[in-house]
Amino acid sequence: xxxxxxxxxxxxxxxxxxxxxxxxxxxxxxxxxxxxxxxxxxxxxxxxxxxxxxxxxxxxxxxxxxxxxxxxxxxxxxxxxxxxxxxxxxxxxxxxxxxxxxxxxxxxxxxxxxxxxxxxxxxxxxxxxxxxxxxxxxxxxxxxxxxxxxxxxxxxxxxxxxxxxxxxxxxxxxxxxxxxxxxxxxxxxxxxxxxxxxxxxxxxxxxxxxxxxxxxxxxxxxxxxxxxxxxxxxxxxxxxxxxxxxxxxxxxxxxxxxxxxxxxxxxxxxxxxxxxxxxxxxxxxxxxxxxxxxxxxxxxxxxxxxxxxxxxxxxxxxxxxxxxxxxxxxxxxxxxxxxxxxxxxxxxxxxxxxxxxxxxxxxxxxxxxxxxxxxxxxxxxxxxxxxxxxxxxxxxxxxxxxxxxxxxxxxxxxxxxxxxxxxxxxxxxxxxxxxxxxxxxxxxxxxxxxxxxxxxxxxxxxxxxxxxxxxxxxxxxxxxxxxxxxxxxxxxxxxxxxxxxxxxxxxxxxxxxxxxxxxxxxxxxxxxxxxxxxxxxxxxxxxxxxxxxxxxxxxxxxxxxxxxxxxxxxxxxxxxxxxxxxxxxxxxxxxxxxxxxxxxxxxxxxxxxxxxxxxxxxxxxxxxxxxxxxxxxxxxxxxxxxxxxxxxxxxxxxxxxxxxxxxxxxxxxxxxxxxxxxxxxxxxxxxxxxxxxxxxxxxxxxxxxxxxxxxxxxxxxxxxxxxxxxxx
Numbered sequence: 159x160x161x162x163x164x165x166x167x168x169x170x171x172x173x174x175x176x177x178x179x180x181x182x183x184x185x186x187x188x189x190x191x192x193x194x195x196x197x198x199x200x201x202x203x204x205x206x207x208x209x210x211x212x213x214x215x216x217x218x219x220x221x222x223x224x225x226x227x228x229x230x231x232x233x234x235x236x237x238x239x240x241x242x243x244x245x246x247x248x249x250x251x252x253x254x255x256x257x258x259x260x261x262x263x264x265x266x267x268x269x270x271x272x273x274x275x276x277x278x279x280x281x282x283x284x285x286x287x288x289x290x291x292x293x294x295x296x297x298x299x300x301x302x303x304x305x306x307x308x309x310x311x312x313x314x315x316x317x318x319x320x321x322x323x324x325x326x327x328x329x330x331x332x333x334x335x336x337x338x339x340x341x342x343x344x345x346x347x348x349x350x351x352x353x354x355x356x357x358x359x360x361x362x363x364x365x366x367x368x369x370x371x372x373x374x375x376x377x378x379x380x381x382x383x384x385x386x387x388x389x390x391x392x393x394x395x396x397x398x399x400x401x402x403x404x405x406x407x408x409x410x411x412x413x414x415x416x417x418x419x420x421x422x423x424x425x426x427x428x429x430x431x432x433x434x435x436x437x438x439x440x441x442x443x444x445x446x447x448x449x450x451x452x453x454x455x456x457x458x459x460x461x462x463x464x465x466x467x468x469x470x471x472x473x474x475x476x477x478x479x480x481x482x483x484x485x486x487x488x489x490x491x492x493x494x495x496x497x498x499x500x501x502x503x504x505x506x507x508x509x510x511x512x513x514x515x516x517x518x519x520x521x522x523x524x525x526x527x528x529x530x531x532x533x534x535x536x537x538x539x540x541x542x543x544x545x546x547x548x549x550x551x552x553x554x555x556x557x558x559x560x561x562x563x564x565x566x567x568x569x570x571x572x573x574x575x576x577x578x579x580x581x582x583x584x585x586x587x588x589x590x591x592x593x594x595x596x597x598x599x600x601x602x603x604x605x606x607x608x609x610x611x612x613x614x615x616x617x618x619x620x621x622x623x624x625x626x627x628x629x630x631x632x633x634x635x636x637x638x639x640x641x642x643x644x645x646x647x648x649x650x651x652x653x654x655x656x657x658x659x660x661x662x663x664x665x666x667x668x669x670x671x672x673x674x675x676x677x678x679x680x681x682x683x684x685x686x687x688x689x690x691x692x693x694x695x696x697x698x699x700x701x702x703x704x705x706x707x708x709x710x711x712x713x714x715x716x717x718x719x720x721x722x723x724x725x726x727x728x729x730x731x732x733x734x735x736x737x738x739x740x741x742x743x744x745x746x747x748x749x750x751x752x753x754x755x756x757x758x759x760x761x762x763x764x765x766x767x768x769x770x771x772x773x774x775x776x777x778x779x780x781x782x783x784x785x786x787x788x789x790x791x792x793x794x795x796x797x798x799x800x801x802x803x804x805x806x807x808x809x810x811x812x813x814x815x816x817x818x819x820x821x822x823x824x825x826x827x828x829x830x831x832x833x834x835x836x837x838x839x840x841x842x843x844x845x846x847x848x849x850x851x852x853x854x855x856x857x858x859x860x861x862x863x864x865x866x867x868x869x870x871x872x873x874x875x876x877x878x879x880x881x882x883x884x885x886x
Contacts (some may be wrong), residue, residue: 180813181224186240195284213263230348265290269306304344331415332386356416458503477502482526533608567620589643640667699827718761720778763830790817
């Protein structure tokens with residue numbers, strides 16, 4: 159039986175003028191404008207059309223505004239050609255009417271409502287429209303938008319007002335900005351919105367009357383930010399912010415004081431991170447992975463009657479519901495961390511009589527409780543009586559969950575294996591086969607096998623304690639293991655004919671046995687979810703590089719691999735090179751719909767790229783995001799695996815990446831095999847062992863990194879502090 163790796167690759171599709179932008183969102187549908195009209199933040203919307211030449215020329219201005227105002231003003235791009243394709247959007251959105259299109263491009267600001275509900279009509283209030291008129295540049299647009307940002311910052315003028323500020327809202331920590339500016343900073347107002355009712359914000363403007371307050375906090379230079387951490391008895395620990403006075407560093411500082419999802423300041427303070435010395439590169443990778451975990455926490459859905467009926471009970475995925483009054487269940491957060499995306503999560507805090515009625519419908523007997531809904535239809539879920547009261551520990555919950563989720567897989571043995579496979583493949587089913595040696599089938603596999611989306615297409619089999627002969631036949635190295643057996647035909651008409659032995663193919667799953675990873679692997683075999691069967695493109699010369707990474711004007715993801723890994727084993731089945739290509743195919747399968755190109759380059763051969771991207775050869779494989787239009791790149795920090803790269807890509811589209819300027823890139827065409835052979839011969843003649851060379855490389859790399867970090871610190875400190883002091 160032939161073993162292959164067969165992964166779907168999503169092809170890209172046109173989104174609009176700002177398809178390469180990390181910061182500008184598209185607003186081409188009615189729902190997009192609902193989000194804008196109901197947002198607490200000021201929104202700038204740039205209206206354009208594909209046929210408008212001025213629109214194309216002004217796009218760079220909007221991109222600069224989005225970059226300057228990140229976190230302060232939300233920036234959107236609206237293609238009126240797309241809006242007018244939808245009759246519903248056109249009827250309800252006047253922004254792209256015929257008279258407006260004649261005067262494109264247009265810039266409109268949306269001011270958040272002063273209160274969420276109109277006190278007279280009891281209807282939800284929406285944003286107010288302000289069309290920008292005048293000379294448009296990044297500064298004028300920013301200043302115009304600042305005046306619409308709601309201001310919840312409290313002005314403190316004397317010692318009595320300071321004491322009142324400190325003692326009010328005792329559950330909240332406080333942040334105070336000391337400044338010379340008489341008007342409240344747009345940055346501070348925006349931060350207040352980000353952490354509204356989680357941190358209380360105040361400001362003290364330097365005047366003769368407030369000098370005693372400035373002396374009280376021993377403030378020497380302005381502007382200055384101070385955090386007040388409540389000790390629980392109306393006394394505070396004062397924490398001076400000592401980072402760059404820019405949005406992102408300040409936001410990290412404020413986040414450390416927020417009442418929910420607290421992170422100790424010393425863990426996120428960039429200055430502390432730079433001063434810490436890591437013992438080795440592996441420790442750095444582990445720290446990065448921990449930070450990624452914190453940033454990708456699952457946020458439970460707030461449960462109400464509508465969500466219960468239309469979402470929870472209708473979804474076929476298992477779910478946990480956390481029901482509580484004042485005190486949460488002690489294991490709730492640990493439960494989410496353990497099961498991650500395997501289950502859906504809902505929260506329901508009981509405050510009113512109406513809430514009590516819903517809790518009664520959920521059959522909750524005491525608070526707090528965690529209710530569990532198994533895989534099943536609406537009727538089965540509604541009848542569920544499974545709940546874990548406050549006495550339950552995580553181990554006890556897990557033990558019960560393992561027993562509660564039924565095993566609906568088809569259990570087979572060596573005698574029935576051949577017959578079952580032949581029958582299902584002849585019926586054109588995709589067969590998923592799970593090998594295991596434990597007491598029961600793995601929980602993740604049991605859950606996935608019962609998802610409705612796979613009914614009629616997939617057959618989920620399980621094989622316990624398979625013989626050595628069967629294990630060798632399917633090339634299984636470790637258990638549990640998942641493999642897919644499928645029918646591969648060139649012409650779909652062949653599916654109506656008798657099954658032939660040369661049509662039977664196998665694809666072995668070699669990734670992490672997590673819900674997302676397994677599901678992604680299974681979905682790649684579903685024709686309805688596939689848009690392309692092409693693999694990630696290899697780049698070997700300048701012409702190819704220009705075709706995939708420059709002419710298309712899209713973000714280009716480049717995997718920098720080590721060709722010498724072709725001869726190094728990853729496991730009993732794949733070489734390191736094959737495993738890395740498999741990771742790339744999975745990444746493209748998931749993220750291919752985004753506006754981007756995916757390529758890989760043998761950087762151990764084309765080592766001119768290592769200098770360009772500031773990557774050492776012992777840091778291969780690596781992964782970078784490159785924008786030819788903006789002449790910037792960012793590189794992966796962490797391991798070259800599915801999870802790390804996926805999180806890296808998600809950060810690109812959320813605008814959370816650290817970008818570095820780069821000049822033009824040239825790929826020199828080379829004979830890589832010949833280069834590797836010469837290196838091998840030179841190494842043998844030098845008398846150095848591979849181990850000696852590796853030690854030498856590490857010493858040189860550590861010295862280079864220390865020098866580079868020191869230079870970067872000096873440059874960054876000088877530039878950012880000068881610019882930022884004028885903004886606060």
